[in-house]
Amino acid sequence: MDTTTIETNFRSEEYFINMGPQHPATHGVLRLLLTIDGEIIKKVEPDLGYIHRSIEKMCERDTYQQIVHLTDRMDYLSSNINNEAVCLTVENALELEVPDRVKVIRTIIGELTRISSHCLWWGVMGMDVGALTTYFYGFRDRELINDIFEETCGARLTMNYNVPGGLMFDIHPNFVKRTKDFIAHFKTKLPEYDKLLTHNVIFQKRTKGIGILTKEDAISFGASGPVGRASGYSCDVRKHHPYSALDKVKFQEALKTEGDTYARYLVRIQEMWESLSIIEQLIDNIPEGEYRVATNAVIKLPKGEFYQRVETARGELGVYIISDGVKSPYRLKFRSPGFSNLSLLNHIAVGGKIGDLVATMATLDLVIPDIDR
Amino acid sequence: MSYFSDIYKGIKTLLTGMSVTGKYFLTSRKGAITQQYPDNRATLKMFDRFRGEVIMPHDEENRHRCTGCQKCEIACPNGTIEIIWDRGIDEETGKKKKKIDKFVYHLSMCTMCGLCIDVCPTDAIEWGQNFENSVYDRTALTRVLNKPGSKLMPGVED
Numbered sequence: 001m002d003t004t005t006i007e008t009n010f011r012s013e014e015y016f017i018n019m020g021p022q023h024p025a026t027h028g029v030l031r032l033l034l035t036i037d038g039e040i041i042k043k044v045e046p047d048l049g050y051i052h053r054s055i056e057k058m059c060e061r062d063t064y065q066q067i068v069h070l071t072d073r074m075d076y077l078s079s080n081i082n083n084e085a086v087c088l089t090v091e092n093a094l095e096l097e098v099p100d101r102v103k104v105i106r107t108i109i110g111e112l113t114r115i116s117s118h119c120l121w122w123g124v125m126g127m128d129v130g131a132l133t134t135y136f137y138g139f140r141d142r143e144l145i146n147d148i149f150e151e152t153c154g155a156r157l158t159m160n161y162n163v164p165g166g167l168m169f170d171i172h173p174n175f176v177k178r179t180k181d182f183i184a185h186f187k188t189k190l191p192e193y194d195k196l197l198t199h200n201v202i203f204q205k206r207t208k209g210i211g212i213l214t215k216e217d218a219i220s221f222g223a224s225g226p227v228g229r230a231s232g233y234s235c236d237v238r239k240h241h242p243y244s245a246l247d248k249v250k251f252q253e254a255l256k257t258e259g260d261t262y263a264r265y266l267v268r269i270q271e272m273w274e275s276l277s278i279i280e281q282l283i284d285n286i287p288e289g290e291y292r293v294a295t296n297a298v299i300k301l302p303k304g305e306f307y308q309r310v311e312t313a314r315g316e317l318g319v320y321i322i323s324d325g326v327k328s329p330y331r332l333k334f335r336s337p338g339f340s341n342l343s344l345l346n347h348i349a350v351g352g353k354i355g356d357l358v359a360t361m362a363t364l365d366l367v368i369p370d371i372d373r
Numbered sequence: 374m375s376y377f378s379d380i381y382k383g384i385k386t387l388l389t390g391m392s393v394t395g396k397y398f399l400t401s402r403k404g405a406i407t408q409q410y411p412d413n414r415a416t417l418k419m420f421d422r423f424r425g426e427v428i429m430p431h432d433e434e435n436r437h438r439c440t441g442c443q444k445c446e447i448a449c450p451n452g453t454i455e456i457i458w459d460r461g462i463d464e465e466t467g468k469k470k471k472k473i474d475k476f477v478y479h480l481s482m483c484t485m486c487g488l489c490i491d492v493c494p495t496d497a498i499e500w501g502q503n504f505e506n507s508v509y510d511r512t513a514l515t516r517v518l519n520k521p522g523s524k525l526m527p528g529v530e531d
Contacts (some may be wrong), residue, residue: 066450069486133394143406147420154422154500160486168491172422196390201382297444297492 014042019357021050027124027361028368030342039353044346048372055373059332064090064164064299067332072158074334075370077117078312080149081110083162088243089308089319090164093301100287102166103245108179108282109149109161110244110310111275115186116145117313118272121365125265126197128362129206134197141189148178164299166292179283183276190272198269207261211348211360214259221347222340225315226267227364231259237311249281261356264363298327314338314365338370419502424485427454427478428501429518436526437519439497441473445489453483473519480506480514495529 019032029050035043055074059067064086071082084106091098123138146156152172153159161168197203213223218231228235236253238246254270256263301323309318315337322331341364349357410417419425431437441458455477460469490498498518508514 062450065448065488066486069450069484069488072486133390140406150423151420152422154420154424154487155485158485160488163491168487169422192393195393200386200390201379202387 013037019354027366030366030368030371032345032357034354034357036354041349041352041354041357044349044357046342046345050372051369052372053369056332056334060328060330063327064301064329067329068162068164069158069160071334072160073369074336074373075312075314075317075338075367076157077120077367078110078113078314079157080106080113080153080159080161081310081312082317083160084110084244085308085310085312085317085319087162087164088310089306089321090299090301092308093304093306093321093323094164094295094299096165096293096295098166098293099289099291100245101289101291104282104286105167105171105291106162107245107249108279108286109152111278112145112148112179112182114313115272115275116142118268118275119145121268121313121362122193122197125362126203129203129359131197131200131203134193137189137192137196141186144178144182144185148175148182151175151178163292165295166290168292170291171286176283176286179279183280183283186272186276190269190276193269198265204262206355206359207265207363210261210352210356211363212258212260213344213348215257217344217347218259221344223315223344224337224340225311225313226254226264226271227315227341227344229254230256230263230267230363232257235316237309237316241309243308243310245282246278249278251278261359261363268363268365300325300327301329309335312337314367314370315341334373336370336373338366338368342366342371419504422500423502423504424487424500425504426480426501426506427483427489427498427518429476429498431520431523432526435520435523437497437523438495438526438529439473439476439519440495440525440529441471442494444492444494445498448488448492450486450488451482451484453479454489455479472525476518478516478518480516481511497529 014035014037017034017036019034021029021031031047031050033045033047034041053073055070058070062070068083068086071086072079074082119138119142123135126132126134126138149159150156152175153161213227213231215232218228218233223231223233224235232255234240234253234255238251239253251274254267254274256267301321303323303325306321306323307318309316311317316335317337318335320333320335321329324330345361345364349360352360408417429437429439441456443456443458446454446456456473457475457477458471458473461472462469487500490500506514
């Protein structure tokens with residue numbers, strides 16, 4: 001048989017494959033249409049809309065107090081920060097000054113939320129690349145934060161603890177003690193995370209040099225959060241546009257320049273250390289005072305456009321409200337971090353293997369309800 | 374050569390990781406956060422702010438604190454609360470006064486946002502700790518919170 005016959009008989013051909021909507025590595029109901037040649041990825045097309053709940057449209061129906069609880073259901077892993085974003089927008093529009101106590105508590109709870117989200121991500125990241133042990137260890141430490149939330153807010157995931165004007169109720173008397181216990185506990189566990197996964201050669205071989213995103217691309221795709229920072233793009237909203245009590249604390253922005261999957265991993269691990277230090281700076285001196293400023297029973301925003309951004313565990317969340325002076329917004333738009341981070345998946349996954357795509361997607365840390373509001 | 378050194382490094386780092394898991398294997402019950410849920414029902418205590426369901430407390434004489442102001446019904450984002458009311462005669466003044474007939478609570482629609490309890494001026498409703506709500510028929514989750522024949526507690530004004 002000469003070579004030409006082999007080429008015609010065994011010619012390679014591009015074909016489509018569906019990844020999801022029920023693939024476990026897509027963390028929810030995200031469907032990826034892969035065009036692949038052998039195992040080399042030629043094109044990745046995310047197909048959205050499986051859990052679209054029209055949250056933005058529902059916001060046009062609801063009052064400003066009611067909008068807050070809908071944001072719990074967007075990025076459910078950083079629900080407290082989402083709540084804070086809406087509350088800050090409404091407070092800014094009303095020119096309402098909230099007490100220092102509220103600001104500090106909001107920051108502490110926000111950073112706890114970030115750690116809990118990163119714990120879950122770390123567990124799932126390990127599971128995606130084939131290390132099931134991390135899943136249990138991540139969830140073990142996250143449980144302690146959930147207990148803090150359950151005691152203070154009454155719920156573990158969808159807290160709805162912030163209201164425009166402050167907090168729904170004061171922190172629980174045990175809050176400070178529990179948080180301090182958690183910090184002491186977690187400081188001994190984070191080095192174990194490094195031992196288990198970060199320093200593992202097999203894990204490093206799986207992640208180093210995979211899914212490289214350059215700084216220019218990160219900016220042009222609108223990447224934010226750990227994804228942008230791993231490419232050297234300094235985009236921490238907490239640093240550049242501090243809100244709540246974040247202007248009073250000192251912390252370092254986690255920055256890496258490699259832009260690969262491993263750099264995104266390291267940025268998140270470092271963020272957990274930074275969050276711990278932010279909480280430590282605030283937890284001992286929570287100012288006394290009111291936990292809530294009285295607002296009107298029916299909040300009416302003045303006519304105009306209002307925007308506020310916060311840093312969730314995944315990146316920059318923007319809340320854009322157009323108000324025409326009645327009790328519900330004319331239009332409310334969420335700029336969710338997951339959506340723009342997903343948009344660069346095609347760019348960084350092309351040319352890699354399917355196994356690499358799973359590792360890359362794990363470090364994008366996608367939460368599908370956030371993308372599919 | 375790098376092939377063999379990679380294997381050596383791989384095994385070494387695996388063993389480092391396994392030293393962590395081995396430590397927890399030997400001290401597995403210490404610091405375990407798992408709860409043996411259906412077996413520990415007798416001792417299971419939820420946190421006092423836990424949001425299980427909305428309840429309306431009654432005192433010994435079957436009296437509640439709800440005046441029927443409907444603020445919770447307005448505050449609710451998804452129509453979970455329905456108040457059926459009529460006008461009764463107030464015993465003291467003899468004037469007509471709004472009172473609740475039925476306080477209907479659709480647990481199946483409730484998102485536990487807590488806005489109704491936050492807005493209630495007379496603290497008539499509060500969070501209950503029960504979370505075991507599985508039923509065979511969805512209609513079983515529609516509840517009337519005020520007990521039959523219950524009356525408004527005297528002195529409660531909104």
